[in-house]
Amino acid sequence: MSNPYSNIFRMAATKLRPLLLILSLVVLYRGHQQPGGGFIGGLMAASAYILYALAFTSAEARKKLPLSTSALLASGLAVILVSALLSVFSGEPFMTGMWTTVHLPFGQELHLGTPVLFDLGVYLAVTGVLLTIMFDIIEIE
C-alpha cells in the first residue's frame, strides 16, 4: 500500500515518540507540586502514539505499545486502587497519603508517595482510554 503521508512526517513521528514519552513522565512527576500531573501526562503519552498511528497505521502503533489499550486502562485503575489501599494495610484511613524519600546517587532526593502512585494510575488510565477511543476512530475510516 502506498504511503499517503510524507517521509518527513513519518520520521518526525518516529523520533518524537520517545521524546514525548519522556516529557510526559517529567510532567507526571512534577505534577505534585507544580503544574502538571497524571492527566496531562497521560494526554501527552497518548499523543505520542496517536501521532505514530496517523503517520503509519493504528495497527503498527498498537504494536509499539507495551500493553493492549484496555490492559493499560485496567492497570491504571489497579495502580489507583493499590495507592488508595496502601494506607489501609498500615492501619490508616482509606486514601491517606504516605511519603518516602529515595536518595539518588548524585546527592539528589526523590520524593515519592502514594499520591504520586495515584497520579501514575491516572496517567496509565488516561493513556488507555484515549488510545482506545482514538484507535477506534482511526480504524473506522
Place this chain on the structure above:
Amino acid sequence: MENLLMLPLVLPVLAAIVSLFAKNSLNFRKASGVFFTLAQLVVAVVILVKVYRDGILVLHVGSWPAPFGITLVADMFSAIMLFFAGLIGFTVSVYALGLMDERRLKFHFYLLFNILLLGVNGAFITGDVFNLYVWFEVMLIASFVLITLGGERKQLEGAVKYVTINMVSSMLFLAAAGLLYGKMGTLNMADLAMKLQNDPSSNLVASSAMLFFIAFGIKAAVFPFFFWLPASYHTPPVAVTALFAGLLTKVGVYAMIRFFTLFFIPLGGIWKELFLITGGLTMLIGVFTAASQYDIRRILSFHIISQIGYMIMGLGFFTPLGIAGAIYYMGHNIVAKTNTFMVGGMVSKLKGTFELKSIGGLYKTKPYLALLFIIPAFALAGVPPLSGFFGKFILVKAGFDSHHFFVTGISLFVGLITLFSMIKIWNEGFWKKQPEEADEVVNYAEKKVGFALVFPSVVLALFSIGMGVAVGFFFDFCMTAAQQLLEPSAYINAVLGK
C-alpha cells in the same frame, strides 16, 4: 474498622479491573461480575448491622478531617439504601446471566453494571454535596452506556431523551451546589446543616433549595418532571430496565429526603406543602397514564412515577412516622418494582413480545410464573400481607395523624387504580386465552424460562412477603432512620467529631 465504609466503593472498582483484564474469557467475566455484586450485598448487610448496633459510621477519606476533606457517612438511612442497592445489584446481575445476549455481554455489560452500582453506593454514603454530584455523574455515565448498549434504533431514540434531560438535571444540581457554596462557604453536609441552623439570613439559600428540588425531582421522576422516564425506560433490555427502575429514581428520592430533612425544611418555607402537592399529583398522573397503556413495560414504567409520589408525600408529612413510612415504602418499592420488571422479562421471553394484546393463557401453561407475577404485583397494589400494604398503611396513618386528609385520600384512591392496572396485566397476560392471530410471534419465543431468571425473582418475591410478614422487624430499622433524619444533631456530631 472505619475503613469498612470504603468497601462499597472499592469492590465495584475491583470488579471493573478484573473484567478489563479478563478480556478473553466471557464466562470468567460473568462469574466475577456476579461475584462482586454478591460481595457488595454482604458488605452492605455488615454495614447495616454495624450502624444499627453502634450508631453512625464515619470515614474521613485520606485522613482529612471534616469539613475540609470528603467524608463518607453511613447513618441508618444510608445503610438501608445501601442494603437495597446490594440486593438489587445481586439479583439483577444473576437475572442478566439468563437474559443478556452475548454481544452485549462482550461489550462489558458487567463492568458497566458494577460501575453503575459504584455510583449508587457512593451517592448513598457520601457526606459532601459536591461529592454527591460526582457520584451522580458516575452513575449517569454508566447508565448512558447501559441504555444504549446494543445500539438498536429504538434504544437510541430513548437514550437521546434520557441523556438530554439528565444532563439538564446535572447542570441544575451543579448550579445549586455552586450557589450554596457561594453563600455558606462549605459543602460538607454536616457542616452545612450546622451553619444553616445558626445563620439568621439562611432563608437566602431558598434559590439553591429550589434548584435542588428540580434537579432531584427530574432524577426521581416527580411531577411535572417525569415525562422522560416512560419515554426511555422501555427501550433497553429488561435486565437494564429492572436495574434502573429499582435503583436510579430512588437515588433521586434519597437525595431529596437527605437534603430537605437536613437543610431546607427546618428553615421553614413552603417545602412541606410543595412536597404534598407534587406527591399527590405525581401519584395521580402516574397511575392514570399507566391505566391507559398496553405494553407491560410501559405500564410498569408509569407505575414507577406513581409510586415515587408516595415517598414524596411521606417526606411532606415530615413526622417520624411519615419519613419512616417513606423509607419503608422505598425499600418495598425497590424490591417489588424490580421484580415486576423481571417477571415481565420472563413473559416476553416466553411470548416474544411485551404487548399485552398478543399475550394470553400464561396461567394455564405456566402457573408458577403467574404466582411469581402476582406476589410483586399485589405487593405494589397494597394487598395484605405483602410489603406494599404496610407501606401504604404506615403512610396513611402518618397522613391522618398529621391531619393531611386530602392527600392521604388521594393515596388510597391511587392504590385502588394500581390494583386495577395490575389486574389488567393479570387478565390480559395470564387469564385470557392466547389470541390466535399472535401465533407467528410465539414462534420466535422460547419454551423455557431458565433458572437464572426464576431464582432472582423468587428471592425478591420472598423478600416482599418477608417485609410484610415481619413488618415490625423492618419497620424498626426505618423508624430509627427517620428519627436520625429528624434529629440531625447526631449526624452532625458524628461527622464533625464534637
